[in-house]
Amino acid sequence: MTTSWLLISPVALPLIAAAVAFAFTGRRGVQRRVSTTASLILAALSVVLLVQVSREGILVMQAGGWAAPFGISLVADHLAAIMVVISGVMAAATAVYALADIDPAREAMGYHPLFLVLVAGINGAFLTGDLFNMYVWFEVLLISSFVLLTLGNRRAQLEGGLKYVAVNLVSSLFFLVSIGLIYGLTGTLNMADLAIALRDAPPGLVTVLGMLFLVAFGIKAAIFPLFFWLPASYHTPPVAISAIFAGMLTKVGVYALIRAFTLLFTQDVGWTHQVLLWLSGLTMLTGVLGAAAQNEIRKILSFHIISQIGYMIMGLALYTPLALAGAVFYLVHHIIVKANLFFVAGLVRRVGGSFELAEVGGLYRKRPFLGILFLIPAFSLAGFPPLSGFWAKLVVVLAAVEVRSWAIVAVALVVGLLTIYSMTKIWQAAFWTPAPEGREIGPLPSRLLWVPVAALAAITIVIGLWSGPFLALAEASARELLDPAGYVRAVLGPDAAAALAEVTR
Numbered sequence: 112m113t114t115s116w117l118l119i120s121p122v123a124l125p126l127i128a129a130a131v132a133f134a135f136t137g138r139r140g141v142q143r144r145v146s147t148t149a150s151l152i153l154a155a156l157s158v159v160l161l162v163q164v165s166r167e168g169i170l171v172m173q174a175g176g177w178a179a180p181f182g183i184s185l186v187a188d189h190l191a192a193i194m195v196v197i198s199g200v201m202a203a204a205t206a207v208y209a210l211a212d213i214d215p216a217r218e219a220m221g222y223h224p225l226f227l228v229l230v231a232g233i234n235g236a237f238l239t240g241d242l243f244n245m246y247v248w249f250e251v252l253l254i255s256s257f258v259l260l261t262l263g264n265r266r267a268q269l270e271g272g273l274k275y276v277a278v279n280l281v282s283s284l285f286f287l288v289s290i291g292l293i294y295g296l297t298g299t300l301n302m303a304d305l306a307i308a309l310r311d312a313p314p315g316l317v318t319v320l321g322m323l324f325l326v327a328f329g330i331k332a333a334i335f336p337l338f339f340w341l342p343a344s345y346h347t348p349p350v351a352i353s354a355i356f357a358g359m360l361t362k363v364g365v366y367a368l369i370r371a372f373t374l375l376f377t378q379d380v381g382w383t384h385q386v387l388l389w390l391s392g393l394t395m396l397t398g399v400l401g402a403a404a405q406n407e408i409r410k411i412l413s414f415h416i417i418s419q420i421g422y423m424i425m426g427l428a429l430y431t432p433l434a435l436a437g438a439v440f441y442l443v444h445h446i447i448v449k450a451n452l453f454f455v456a457g458l459v460r461r462v463g464g465s466f467e468l469a470e471v472g473g474l475y476r477k478r479p480f481l482g483i484l485f486l487i488p489a490f491s492l493a494g495f496p497p498l499s500g501f502w503a504k505l506v507v508v509l510a511a512v513e514v515r516s517w518a519i520v521a522v523a524l525v526v527g528l529l530t531i532y533s534m535t536k537i538w539q540a541a542f543w544t545p546a547p548e549g550r551e552i553g554p555l556p557s558r559l560l561w562v563p564v565a566a567l568a569a570i571t572i573v574i575g576l577w578s579g580p581f582l583a584l585a586e587a588s589a590r591e592l593l594d595p596a597g598y599v600r601a602v603l604g605p606d607a608a609a610a611l612a613e614v615t616r
Contacts, residue, residue: 114163114170114171114172115172117156117159117160117163117170117187118160118170118171118172118185118187118238119172119185120153120156120160121153121156121157121160121195121198121199121231121234121237121238122185122231122234122235122238123231124149124152124153124156125149125150125153125202125227125228125230125231125234126227126228126231127149128145128146128148128149128227129223129224129225129227129228129231130224131145132145132146132223132224132227133221133224136219136221137219139215139218139219142218142223142224143210143218143223145223146206146209146223146226146227147203147206147207147210149206149227150199150202150203150205150206150207150227150230151203151206153198153199153202153203153230154196154199154200154202154203155199156199157192157195157196157198157199157200158196158199160187160192160195160196161189161192161193161195161196161584164187164188164189164192165189165192165584165587168597168601169186169187169188169591169597169598169601170186170187170601171184171185171186171187171240171601171602172184172185179240179301179303179304179602179603180299180300180301180303180304180603183239183241183244184239184240184241184301184303184602185238185239185240186238186239186240186302186303186598186601186602187238188588188591188597188598188601189584189587189588189591190366190369190370190439190588190591190592191237191238193439193442193443193584193585193588194237194362194366194442195234195237195238197359197442197443197446197447198230198233198234198237198359200447200570201354201355201358201359201446201447201450202230202355203563204354204450204454204563204566204567205226205351205354205355205450205563206226207559207562207563208350208351208354208454208457208559208560208563208564209222209226209351210557210559211556211557211559211560212349212350212351212457212560213349213351213352214349216263217262217263217349220262220263221258221262222259222262225255225258225259225262226255226259226355228251228255229251229252229255229256229259229355231251232248232249232251232252232255233248233252233359233360233363235247235248235251236248236249236252236363236366236367237363237366240301240302240303240602241300241301241302242290242293242300242301242302242305243290243300245367246283246286246287246290249282249283249286249331249363250283252360252363253276253279253280253283256275256356256360257272257275257276257279259348259352260272260275260344260347260348260352260356261348262348262352263348263349265347267347268347268348270343270347271343271344271345271346271347271348272344272347274339274340274343274344275340275343275344277340278330278337278339278340279330279331279340281330282326282327282328282330282331283327285323285324285326285327285330286324286327286328288323289320289323289324289327292320292323293305293309293320296308296312296316296320297309297312301602301603302370302374302375302598302602303374303598303599303601303602303603304602304603305374305375306374306375306595306598306599307599307603309375309376309378310378314378314379317376317378317379318376318378318379318382318383320376321371321372321375321376321383322383322386324371324375324376325368325371325372325383325386325387328364328367328368328371329364329368329390330364331360331361331363331364331367332361332362332364332365332367332368332420332424333361333364333394333416333417333420334390334391334394334417334420334421334424335390335393335394335397335417335421336393336397338394338397338398338417341361341413341416341417342401342410342413342414342417345357345409345413345416346407346409346410346413346466350453350454350456350457350460351457353409353453354450354451354453354454354457355450357412357413357416357449357450357452357453358446358447358449358450358453359446359450361416361420362442362445362446365420365423365424365442366442368387368424368427369423369427369435369438369439369592372384372387372427373427373430373435373592373593373595374592374595374598377595380430384427384428384429384430385428387424387427387428388425388428388429388516388519390421390424390428391421391422391423391424391425391427391428391519392421392425392518392519392522393421394417394418394420394421394424395418395419395421395422395425395522395523395526396418396421396522396525396526397417397418398414398415398416398417398418398419398420398421398526399414399415399418399526399529399530399533400529401414401417401418402414402415402418402529402530402533403529403532403533403536406467406468406469407466407467407468408456408459408466408467408468408537408541409453409456409466411533411536411537412449412452412453412456415449415492415530415533416449418526418530419441419445419449419492420445421526422438422441422445422503422504422507422523422526423438423441423442423445424438425438425507425511425519425523426438426439426441426506426507426510429507429510429511429514429516429519431510431513431514432586432589432590432593433506433509433510433513433589434507434510434511434514434589435588435589435592435593436506436582436585436586436588436589437503437506437507437509437510437585438507439584439585439588439589440502440503440506440581440582440585441503441504441506441507443499443574443581443585444491444499444500444502444503444571444574445492445500445503447488447499447567447570447571447574448488448491448492448499448500448567448571449488449492450567451487451488451563451564451567451568451571452485452488452489452492454560454563454564454567455481455484455485455488455564457560458481458484458556458560458561458564459471459474459481459485459541461553461556461560462474462477462478462481462552462553462554462555462556463541463546463550463552463553464550464551464553468536468537468540468541469540469547470547470550471540471541471546471547471550472540472541472542472543472544472545472546472547472550473542473544473545473546473552474541474542474546474552475542475543477552478552478555481542482538482542484561484564484565484568485537485538485541485542486538487568487571487572488567488568488571489534489537489538490534491571491575492530492534493527493530493531493534494527494530494531496575497575497576498571498572498574498575499571499574499575499578499581500575501575502574502575502578502582504523504527506582506585507523508520508523508524511523
């Protein structure tokens with residue numbers, strides 16, 4: 112009973128809270144309290160779930176008592192539990208920031224229920240053990256995120272939202288077609304059951320299916336060349352919405368890629384993961400070059416989402432224990448740092464008056480604390496020691512050195528240097544250069560905006576200075592990913608795990 116309650120709570124709690132918030136439409140104060148309280152409770156429960164997984168191993172809930180592969184399975188291994196924790200932390204930080212960032216008009220249009228539905232969709236995608244249910248949660252994400260993106264009906268939002276939803280509908284179509292094909296081939300959609308069934312299928316056909324899933328999840332993850340929708344849309348909504356999008360939405364796609372190409376599509380690693388390696392390098396390069404060409408803070412940060420995703424895919428593509436641990440660690444680091452940089456951008460806009468680098472300046476002299484809060488996530492993104500980004504980059508680069516993949520090492524190092532350039536450009540223009548003539552520095556904004564920024568900056572420092580426990584969790588995730596028998600055993604039982612071992616032998 113405890114296991115079932117823990118596994119369902121990251122999905123059920125935000126959905127129930129969304130229903131309550133919707134019931135109090137027009138009662139702005141009640142909706143704000145419901146959203147914030149539910150997000151804080153979710154963060155606490157997610158930590159309990161991770162502790163339970165670390166103690167007991169992979170946790171499974173079979174909905175309605177229907178045994179897998181016939182029922183709906185919720186599965187929490189280390190990777191899923193870690194992602195749910197980060198989702199809870201980001202939900203809490205965003206909920207607090209939104210109290211001072213989202214205007215009453217957008218709250219009246221349903222911001223709080225939509226935000227909670229978005230969080231439920233994110234957690235559902237992380238915890239599902241079934242491909243069709245992953246599709247369902249992806250659609251929950253798509254609908255709620257599209258409405259949040261266009262909330263307010265400004266022209267830029269509508270243009271960005273149309274691009275966002277059009278491309279993601281293509282992703283959904285690829286996903287649905289792939290699900291139909293894989294079900295026709297194997298007769299199952301339970302991922303643990305598929306791990307066995309696909310071992311008996313024709314390898315060439317499985318590889319083709321893997322490429323279809325790569326397109327579907329690659330659009331969600333914004334990898335090369337499927338990323339163009341992201342910088343066209345993420346800079347248009349309010350900062351609280353941009354931050355949760357930047358932190359979490361593409362990472363759901365990365366998570367799906369990691370799950371698919373460690374559990375399902377591993378019959379021809381020499382080919383599929385080589386494709387992933389090429390895509391990772393191109394994703395890094397195109398993202399960082401796009402960022403270097405921008406002069407608006409949110410657009411720079413949007414392109415850097417793309418470049419940093421390349422490092423995560425690099426860890427998956429190398430497919431070694433160290434590389435997968437690096438990919439998981441990089442996911443955790445990047446979600447926190449990237450969302451925080453968007454939060455800081457919102458503070459820059461309120462204090463400096465603009466997101467455009469040419470229109471702001473002098474912030475460090477007038478607001479030195481804001482400058483420090485920018486430097487922490489910016490230095491971490493660039494990989495400065497001893498912050499979290501240094502360890503994340505170090506692990507994936509060492510994994511590439513370990514297998515003598517020198518080309519991707521060179522790309523990763525060059526992209527790191529160009530990332531420093533982009534962060535330095537923001538610092539130079541917004542903080543160090545005097546403000547343009549006639550531009551006044553605004554008053555200090557609400558403390559509700561500063562609290563999540565300071566909290567996420569503190570987490571970044573803690574991960575960097577005490578990286579051991581976080582690396583240990585990442586290594587535990589890598590071990591489980593490289594040994595799918597444990598996942599299969601937890602979902603289907605020991606006989607199925609033995610069958611997997613027999614087929615793999």
